[in-house]
Amino acid sequence: MSDIIKFADAEVGSEAPVLTHMLGRTDLVIYAGASGDFNPMHTDEVVATSVGQPSVFGHGMFSMGILGTALTGWVGIENIKSFGVRFTKQTWPGEVLSTNIKVTSIDQVGNKTIVSLDCSLMNQDGQVKVQGTATAWRC
């Protein structure tokens, strides 16, 4: 485990603190309420299993959101310029999800600095759930 690097001091290759969370069914119910996405595949085990799913599964936007929480915690909400992902795998209750955010380049745009990052969320076995990039301003 390396020391925590502040975003202000980050260099190419620096990594944000990792956010780890074990996904529970209650998390999905809370997210459904907070987002308004009440697709029963995420909250109703009876419906999900009746169409052949092994259980309820996570909202893709919950995965992106957890990654967004880790990104925001490191760079600061007011500095986020862009954030985009591709959804690659479903998430399942009981999985331990962790965020990976790494600086890929630091560029000068006029008198501002822009930091580019690779971001992903994976489970305990290293299976990637969402993968993408972000950019953030740095004074």
Place this chain on the structure above:
Amino acid sequence: MTDYSEYVGRATSNSVVVIERGPVANFARALKSEESYFYNVKDAQDRGLRGIPALPTFPFVMEHWGLFAELQPEEKLSGNPVIEVLGPLMANGGLILHGEQAFEFERPLVSGDVLEGKGQVVECYQKESNGHVMTFVVTETVWSDFNTKEKVVTSRSNVIHRA
């Protein structure tokens, strides 16, 4: 393969949303954020923000909370091109997948904002992948400050039907 190029440029949404403190803070809690500025407006103001900010993925859900009926534009859209493309495909089965999602910010969203959003189809096409016909509908919604008309955030979604 069907040619869907006529759908590009069609409007998908035209709406006004209000960003409120409660939903924004509740969204941060649901996504496990412990930053104090989502919960204490003094901490948000100390960062130079006018109100409680919203996590970056909030634009995807904000119409659920902030679409107040009396603020909506009188001009109604005729039809929804996303449903016109995906509806007939779903009638023959298959799966709808959220393939990609991206946000581009000019500034953070904060409680007190009133935003005006205009969405349109920016890409619509089919291709074959592993024996499945995949239909891609990419939509982009530009959200601007209702009062100043300055752009705040652009949200881009790629929704896929897999036959």
